[in-house]
Amino acid sequence: MNFKRWTIARHTVQLLMIALLASPLAGLAIFRGNLAAAELLGLPLADPLAFLQATLGGLVFVVSYLLSTLAVVAFYFLLGGRTFCGWVCPVGLITELADKLRKKLGTGATVLPLNLNRWSLLLVLAVVTITGIPLFEVVSPIGIINRAVVFGSLLPLLLVAAILLTELLVARRVWCRSLCPLGGFYSLLAGASPLRIGFIAERCTHCNDCLKVCPVEEVLQPSLELNQPQVAAGDCTRCMACLDACPSKALTISVGYHSRSKDTTDPHKGGR
Ligand code: SF4
Ligand code: SF4
Helix, strand or coil, rough: CCCCHHHHHHHHHHHHHHHHHHHHHCCCCEEEEEECCCCCCCCCEHHHHHHHHHHHHHCCCHHHHHHHHHHHHHHHHHCCCCCHHHHHHHHHHHHHHHHHHHHHHCCCCCCCCCCCHHHHHHHHHHHHHHCCCHHHHHHHHHHHHHHHHHHCCCHHHHHHHHHHHHHCCCCCCCCCCCCCCHHHHHHHHHHHEEEEEEEHHHCCCCCCCCHCCCCCCCCCCCHHCCCCEEECCCCCCCCCCCHHHHCCCCEEEEEEECCCCCCCCCCCCCCC
């Protein structure tokens, strides 16, 4: 059995993030705020989408948050962009658990197109520009869960429950895959990030174990079918589940930009 070191590391980080968000409840002063805008050990941190909404909506523009937003953007750019979705966002952990349950139930296998999240990003930015309403902060499961933990506001959790029910019964991982505008923002960053998943075609036996665990399996297809040396798509969350799943070590961490394999006439060339 494969030792799932990346999955263990990722779940540890996700649980630590939840503990950090809940730490004010225990009277600890290390973290104040939420994943949209916060202070960690006194340092201001801002989610880039929250900052964009606040600025476009004319709500607030704080220079210290501009600098921290740029620092957050640079951090996630270097670490793969949607690393936020795969490793940090507590909603990702909840929807991952829901997906495991969905598989057991054998329900909700529909998938929506991945690029919808770019349209939802555009919608959120248009709404705040025109009306001044920061739509994402109102409906975001991240904010709802955070407010429930810190302030005990339980009613909005019904929206989170509705998303989870949809994911269980109708469409697989619909929020993280296709609807979340923050995921859309980070997918733009991820498409340009130098930290990617690499593919070594010579090692691949085409067992498809990686596809079974990938939350956005469409991004792996070009490598498996056309021997592309990197998973370049911005929707890859850098969750590393494929690295844990691959019995042949055909998937790796790859830094830099490697061009497409020249020989794509035989998609399985070099696969054994
Ligand atoms: S390609 Fe690998 S790292 Fe990227 S989302 Fe799929 S399983 Fe995760
Ligand atoms: S990359 Fe690994 S897990 Fe995926 S099909 Fe090839 S051998 Fe199987």
